[in-house]
Amino acid sequence: MQIATKELQTLAASVVFECKLKKYTLSCAESATGGFASHLITNVPGSSQVFVGGVVCYSAFAKQHTLDVDFDTITEFGAISKETTKALLEGLKEKMGTDIGIAITGIAGSIPIEGKPRGLMYVGVSTLDLDPFIEECHFEGSRQEIKRQTAKKAFEMVLRHLERI
């Protein structure tokens, strides 16, 4: 079942609200969600006070050239891996300098990549000086449904970790 846009938009608004309350800035590195999380965040009025920017690092080339992800990390572990997700979060901190970072990499389309199954997603959140939180998820459904489940997961992870800092 497809998650309703309204539910996703409410979660994005909560992320913006909580960040604003705590005076935290936010950025996103999106591979498989292709800009969808950033789009939802920037739909929220006042998001520009919180959201510094994002990178849609769809290809390995973009991961390397915009967020300085090491080529060896991608070749050794794959673009869809916990290690690459961690490298994306580090790249975000370096380039965007935000308090909170969201990184997403996985397979939303119909073609398996790196011998990994469709619906596999790594969602990572970095929060200030805490170690990054990275979860491996397995979603089902169409490309759009997988994108929606992933964005929901990312926003819920941010909200959960904002309670702890």
Add this chain to the structure above:
Amino acid sequence: MQIATKELQTLAASVVFECKLKKYTLSCAESATGGFASHLITNVPGSSQVFVGGVVCYSAFAKQHTLDVDFDTITEFGAISKETTKALLEGLKEKMGTDIGIAITGIAGSIPIEGKPRGLMYVGVSTLDLDPFIEECHFEGSRQEIKRQTAKKAFEMVLRHLERI
């Protein structure tokens, strides 16, 4: 009136199809649309063969740190200007190395910026060795309606210019 998602998705599919046909790669720099154009493109099956990546350069900081836009360009002309749009396209060529670049900057939200009116948008397209094409647009409606009109404009500009190269 809000442009239907189906219409936007059809246009994005045409952009991917035409780029694939001509073996061109594509990237986006999005400020005011906040990742929406990238999201529509990456919804198209097979877009990974064409779309290298994008930058959601929402803040001046992101414009400088991800696409090397000169701080002086932003202070002299404003983030919402033809000159900054041109600088975003140049940054895309440098960082993403794609044949086609889309750059969008403007005001979709309800607060005027730099003394410029809500709905003002600059949409730029760079195509290989041709000079970039930049159009100043004035859209009306809600934040979402303005984002949609801008994405439509960007895709139509790409399609028009793909016919010429």
